[in-house]
Amino acid sequence: MSSKATTIADVAARAGVSVPTVSRVLTGSARVSQAKKDAVEAAIAELNFRPSAAARMLASRRSQVIAIVAGDTSRYGYAETIRGVEEAARAQGYTVMITVVESQDDDEVARAISATLAQSVAGIVVLKFDAPGVAVLRQLPPDVPVVALSGVRDVGTPQAVLDETRAAEELTSFLLGLGHATVHHVRVPPSRREDGRTTGWRRALRKAGAPVPVPLDATWEPRSGREIGHALATDPSVTAVFCGNDEIAMGVIRGLNDAGQRVPEDVSVVGFDDHPLAELWSPPLTTARQDFAGLGRRGFQLLLDVLGGSTERLYSSERPEVVHRESAAEPRPRAAVREARSVPAGA
Amino acid sequence: MSSKATTIADVAARAGVSVPTVSRVLTGSARVSQAKKDAVEAAIAELNFRPSAAARMLASRRSQVIAIVAGDTSRYGYAETIRGVEEAARAQGYTVMITVVESQDDDEVARAISATLAQSVAGIVVLKFDAPGVAVLRQLPPDVPVVALSGVRDVGTPQAVLDETRAAEELTSFLLGLGHATVHHVRVPPSRREDGRTTGWRRALRKAGAPVPVPLDATWEPRSGREIGHALATDPSVTAVFCGNDEIAMGVIRGLNDAGQRVPEDVSVVGFDDHPLAELWSPPLTTARQDFAGLGRRGFQLLLDVLGGSTERLYSSERPEVVHRESAAEPRPRAAVREARSVPAGA
DNA sequence: ATGAAAGCGCTAACAC
DNA sequence: GTGTTAGCGCTTTCAT
Numbered sequence: 001m002s003s004k005a006t007t008i009a010d011v012a013a014r015a016g017v018s019v020p021t022v023s024r025v026l027t028g029s030a031r032v033s034q035a036k037k038d039a040v041e042a043a044i045a046e047l048n049f050r051p052s053a054a055a056r057m058l059a060s061r062r063s064q065v066i067a068i069v070a071g072d073t074s075r076y077g078y079a080e081t082i083r084g085v086e087e088a089a090r091a092q093g094y095t096v097m098i099t100v101v102e103s104q105d106d107d108e109v110a111r112a113i114s115a116t117l118a119q120s121v122a123g124i125v126v127l128k129f130d131a132p133g134v135a136v137l138r139q140l141p142p143d144v145p146v147v148a149l150s151g152v153r154d155v156g157t158p159q160a161v162l163d164e165t166r167a168a169e170e171l172t173s174f175l176l177g178l179g180h181a182t183v184h185h186v187r188v189p190p191s192r193r194e195d196g197r198t199t200g201w202r203r204a205l206r207k208a209g210a211p212v213p214v215p216l217d218a219t220w221e222p223r224s225g226r227e228i229g230h231a232l233a234t235d236p237s238v239t240a241v242f243c244g245n246d247e248i249a250m251g252v253i254r255g256l257n258d259a260g261q262r263v264p265e266d267v268s269v270v271g272f273d274d275h276p277l278a279e280l281w282s283p284p285l286t287t288a289r290q291d292f293a294g295l296g297r298r299g300f301q302l303l304l305d306v307l308g309g310s311t312e313r314l315y316s317s318e319r320p321e322v323v324h325r326e327s328a329a330e331p332r333p334r335a336a337v338r339e340a341r342s343v344p345a346g347a
Numbered sequence: 348m349s350s351k352a353t354t355i356a357d358v359a360a361r362a363g364v365s366v367p368t369v370s371r372v373l374t375g376s377a378r379v380s381q382a383k384k385d386a387v388e389a390a391i392a393e394l395n396f397r398p399s400a401a402a403r404m405l406a407s408r409r410s411q412v413i414a415i416v417a418g419d420t421s422r423y424g425y426a427e428t429i430r431g432v433e434e435a436a437r438a439q440g441y442t443v444m445i446t447v448v449e450s451q452d453d454d455e456v457a458r459a460i461s462a463t464l465a466q467s468v469a470g471i472v473v474l475k476f477d478a479p480g481v482a483v484l485r486q487l488p489p490d491v492p493v494v495a496l497s498g499v500r501d502v503g504t505p506q507a508v509l510d511e512t513r514a515a516e517e518l519t520s521f522l523l524g525l526g527h528a529t530v531h532h533v534r535v536p537p538s539r540r541e542d543g544r545t546t547g548w549r550r551a552l553r554k555a556g557a558p559v560p561v562p563l564d565a566t567w568e569p570r571s572g573r574e575i576g577h578a579l580a581t582d583p584s585v586t587a588v589f590c591g592n593d594e595i596a597m598g599v600i601r602g603l604n605d606a607g608q609r610v611p612e613d614v615s616v617v618g619f620d621d622h623p624l625a626e627l628w629s630p631p632l633t634t635a636r637q638d639f640a641g642l643g644r645r646g647f648q649l650l651l652d653v654l655g656g657s658t659e660r661l662y663s664s665e666r667p668e669v670v671h672r673e674s675a676a677e678p679r680p681r682a683a684v685r686e687a688r689s690v691p692a693g694a
Numbered sequence: 695a696t697g698a699a700a701g702c703g704c705t706a707a708c709a710c
Numbered sequence: 711g712t713g714t715t716a717g718c719g720c721t722t723t724c725a726t
Contacts, residue, residue: 005408007719018697023721033695048488053465054410055719057401058702061352065444065466073433074426083421086447095462097412097444100433115442118400119412141395222623247624254627276569277594280601282629354703365713370705380711402703405718700723709714 006049015043026051053095063122066303069099069112071132075220076247076275077292078127081149084296085125092304097121101132109135117144123303125149125296128159130191145306147314149299152196158306158314160298164272167288167320168200171270172242173208174286174322178330180240180268182210186218186228186252188244197272201242218244222251229255232267239267239331246271246278246287253281253327264329274323284325291318353396362390373398400442410469413650416446416459418479422567423594423622424639425474428496431643432472439651444468448479456482464491470650472496472643475506477538492653494661496646499543505653505661507645511619514635514667515547518617519589520555521633521669525677527587527615529557533565533575533599535591544619548589565591569598576602579614586614586678593618593625593634600628600674611676621670631672638665 008026012019017036024030025040032040043049057063068085072078086096097119101112113136116124123145127133137148137157148157151164175183185201198215205212216231218224225248232238233256243249249271253263263269263283271278274289298316305314355373359366364383371377372387379387390396404410415432419425433443444466448459460483463471470492474480484495484504495504498511522530532548545562552559563578565571572595579585580603590596596618600610610616610630618625621636645663652661 005719008721009719019719020698020721021696024696027721029721031695036696050461050464052405052467052719054401054404054467055702056721058399058405058704059719059721061702061721063401072430074423074430076421079421079426083419086420086445090447090462095444095446095466097442098433099442100437114397115437117397119442120399120401222627226627250624250627254629257629277597277624280569280573280597282601282604352703355705356703366703367705367714368712371712374705376705378711383712399703402718403705405720406703406705408705408718696726698723698725700721702719702721705716705718707714707716710712 006047008049008051011040011043011047011049014047015039057120063120064093065095065097065119065121066300067097067099067116067119067121067124068127069101069116069124069133069136070127071101071130072220073098073100077129077245077273077290080292081127081129081296081299084293085149085300086296087293088297088300092300094122094300101136104131104135108132109139112136113140117141123147123307125299125303128154128191130189134191145303147299147302147306149295150191152199153315153317158302160295160302160316161318162290162292162295163196163317163319164288164290165196165200165203167290167322168197168242168272169204170200170322171272171286171288172201172204174324175240175242175268175270175328176204176208176210178240178268178328180331181237182213183240183242184213184232184238185215186225186241186243186248187215188218188220188248195244197242197244218248218251220247222247225249225251226255226258228252229257230259232256233259233261240328241267241269243269243271246273246275246285249285249287249327250277250281253283264327265332268328268331270328272320278323279325281327283327286323286325286328288320288322290320294318353394355396355398358387358390358394358396361394362386404467410467411440412442412444412466412468413647414444414446414463414466414468414471415474416448416463416471416480416483417474418448418477419567420445420447424476424592424620424637427639428474428476428643428646431640432496432647433643434640435644435647439647441469441647448483451478451482455479456486459483460486464488470494470654472646472650475501475538477536481538492650494646494649494653496642497538499538499546500662500664505649507642507649507663508665509637509639509642510543510664510666511635511637512543512547512550514637514669515544515589515619516551517547517669518619518633518635519548519551521671522587522589522615522617522675523551523555523557525587525615525675527678528584529560530587530589531560531579531585532562533572533588533590533595534562535565535567535595542591544589544591565595565598567594569594572596572598573602573605575599576604577606579603580606580608587675588614588616590616590618593620593622593632596632596634596674597624597628600630611674612679615675615678617675619667625670626672628674630674633672633675634670635667636670637667641665 128150475497
């Protein structure tokens with residue numbers, strides 16, 4: 001696709017050597033005399049030659065391309081994770097292609113897998129953050145080098161995890177320790193029946209003997225949190241809320257504010273992720289910091305280990321750190337609820 | 348990389364036909380009798396055969412892969428644009444690979460271009476949002492199918508644009524129309540000497556005969572806006588601020604608040620992009636809505652036109668729409684400035 | 695150390 | 711319609 005179709009044969013001719021010799025200097029697979037090496041390199045530069053990755057893959061049956069399979073690419077955690085994988089891959093000379101799986105529908109999952117495998121990738125990193133990711137992992141042929149990235153440890157596939165269960169438990173316990181009778185929970189769409197964040201929250205409540213309220217479901221849209229905030233405002237028993245992520249927490253706080261409730265004076269709200277805007281919010285969000293880019297980097301490293309034939313139990317776990325800011329406080333008698341202002345039409 | 352190395356020859360043998368016939372049903376390049384077609388499809392399914400994209404590209408000299416070249420992948424505008432390109436590409440059966448260019452440094456730009464071109468891509472979409480993007484565009488060989496995505500119209504390369512100059516001018520004029528003597532400007536790192544947003548702002552001020560303050564420079568980090576907000580708070584002549592993007596606007600508002608200034612009562616602040624959190628911020632942000640995903644989709648469509656050999660002047664422009672919310676108001680005598688609280692250490 | 699020959703898995707002519 | 715014959719641009723034996 002570059003200039004004309006400058007091939008390795010052109011380079012060989014120009015340098016006065018054989019084709020395999022050019023290949024040797026290209027790949028460094030065997031020693032070549034300095035003289036020929038220089039000649040080849042000069043010819044390559046003059047001809048502005050670029051080897052064809054396709055021909056290379058075909059002949060060598062090896063590939064320097066990895067695929068990232070994800071249910072989304074632009075939401076905060078996904079985008080950061082992808083950035084981490086790409087960064088680490090690039091540093092090792094790998095190219096990254098990306099496959100999006102829209103749903104856990106069989107056809108869609110099969111389509112995504114086919115599209116990915118057709119590209120002769122060296123390996124695959126799947127973001128197991130949601131149902132599509134889980135489905136892909138389950139349907140992938142067993143002999144493909146793959147690593148999963150997620151929030152909960154699992155058996156089987158090599159994986160890098162951000163242990164959200166422990167962090168959620170810690171965050172919930174912190175709220176309970178402040179004196180709240182219980183902690184309500186607003187969750188984002190879970191990857192399976194229950195996310196680690198929800199499990200951790202439940203575990204903390206159980207351990208403390210606190211009642212376990214029914215979790216409320218938000219979508220990925222921050223504004224869905226706002227509506228839930230309106231609802232939460234009408235329930236005086238709600239004094240602390242643990243949200244599935246910071247963006248939902250911001251929405252919930254906004255909804256609570258619409259209804260005249262202050263955070264943290266009337267209701268404490270904590271998020272998850274430590275989104276870049278969490279520290280700038282009013283009030284600054286207490287949350288758990290997730291190093292998504294780091295997760296991506298660890299994931300790629302693991303993939304490299306798999307590719308290297310490592311036989312170890314491939315696994316890397318890290319625990320998000322709770323960041324204490326100002327959105328959580330001791331419970332106090334709540335202010336009177338006022339009618340939630342409806343969301344402006346053009347908003 | 349899939350199962351073993353099931354090839355088209357295995358399929359042919361199993362189906363009792365020749366290799367090209369299998370190829371024909373695979374590509375639909377020629378009619379094949381229904382009987383053989385069925386046999387081939389059955390064999391493909393039984394063998395779980397997946398054609399090798401590498402072999403295909405090599406033999407046909409065509410590719411179903413496009414590359415997105417970008418200076419960043421996770422920031423809001425970038426991530427959304429990438430999402431749009433990927434979505435449109437996937438809908439047409441294309442696979443997307445992504446190349447990140449870290450800087451405008453010659454070596455880095457050359458590395459990115461080489462990595463991209465080596466993959467035998469059908470075409471390239473470059474995000475000309477920053478200096479690295481501009482540099483890549485300039486150094487790309489002239490015969491590569493490419494389209495640029497940006498905020499300012501340019502000559503040369505086919506491109507899809509989001510006309511930020513006009514939108515910035517409109518936003519600034521709106522502020523001036525409210526009665527502000529001038530509008531200060533906080534810009535994000537520009538793609539060249541000056542971004543369209545800055546140009547539009549300047550143009551509006553000139554047209555109105557308003558003084559043109561020196562623009563302030565933020566980084567891409569929202570918190571850099573906060574520090575600028577602190578500085579702005581000490582200058583009583585500042586009554587309206589136009590920020591390069593919403594995240595910086597949020598930081599500026601926060602900084603202003605730290606110093607006891609209210610928005611919009613004391614200072615009006617407007618952003619750019621209509622970030623998903625802009626409507627949830629306090630106060631909700633007046634801004635210009637940028638349809639980045641749409642830009643990405645239009646960009647891919649343009650690339651398809653280029654690939655189709657279209658000889659038209661390939662160009663697609665759209666103008667961001669100003670969204671009026673609550674962060675801008677008429678100027679009023681400002682409240683006394685109080686010492687800006689320093690940013691919390693752990694924040 | 696270097697060249698000749700033989701493919702990698704597929705598509706593209708070209709016959710029939 | 712369908713099979714035969716040639717490659718695509720590289721890497722890989724295998725000689726030398």
